[in-house]
Amino acid sequence: MNIQENRVVGLTYELKVSKNEDDIESAPFSVEIRDEEDPFYFIFGQSGLPEKFEELLSGKEDGEDFSFVISVEEAYGEPDEELLITLPKEQFSGERGFSHDMLKEGEFLPLMDENGYSMQAKVMKDLGENLLLDFNHPLVGFELHFEGKIIEVREASKEEIAHGHVHGEHGEHEE
Structure with a gap:
């Protein structure tokens, strides 16, 4: 077949x-x-x-x-600069299931979009109060x-x- x-x-x-x-x-x-x-x-x-x-x-x-x-x-194309997003670190608290180790540069954060679909973002840089996240596909x-x-x-x-x-x-x- x-x-x-x-x-x-x-x-x-x-x-x-x-x-x-x-x-x-x-x-x-x-x-x-x-x-x-x-x-x-x-x-x-x-x-x-x-x-x-x-x-x-x-x-x-x-x-x-x-x-x-x-x-x-x-x-998956070339990286899209618009998918590099800075978010407040407070959004990734322990109450929301995130540990300190998950917020290190190079780690992938398991996330959900507004429709409940799984997605991930790579932590590019720790900016103190904020994190620079890359939402591009890992194989872009x-x-x-x-x-x-x-x-x-x-x-x-x-x-x-x-x-x-x-x-x-x-x-x-x-x-």
């Missing part, structure tokens, strides 16, 4: 990233591995990953290997190098399509 709209896809992969700075490309370094113990399952058309990722998998079959690079522009500015194997392709159930995620052993809900 091949990968197309409304099919459940299971993958194992290694994701490496590289950056081009001053026309010098950094060597790709590994940032995520999804192996047989922890495969990545999604409904094709609803992965939440860059469109190019699904486009490059389209039509491939169960058991097929894949290897491709997604450019910065087709991945990077080329994405995917190498992996398709381990399962099946029809998505009506419920999975309606809910937008995979159910069962590899999904959000055990059946």
Whole structure:
């Protein structure tokens, strides 16, 4: 069975990233591995990953290997300066579930937007009473190098399509 709209896809992969700075490309370094113990399952058309990722998998079959690079522009783009935001440190109190260690430079803060969706911000600088936070995607500015194997392709159930995620052993809900 091949990968197309409304099919459940299971993958194992290694994701490496590289950056081009001053026309010098950094060597790709590994940032995520999804192996047989922890495969990545999604409904094709609803992965939440860059469109190019699904486009490059389209039509491939169960058991097929894949290897491709997604450019910065087709991945998460360049950093957006408007997503660097200064917020009062008092908003990240212990009563709200934040510890002092979480507010250190380089740490990622687990946050929610006004609609209740999970998001994260990287602490860029401690400005005393305020924190400079970066709300850009962590992989913004990077080329994405995917190498992996398709381990399962099946029809998505009506419920999975309606809910937008995979159910069962590899999904959000055990059946």
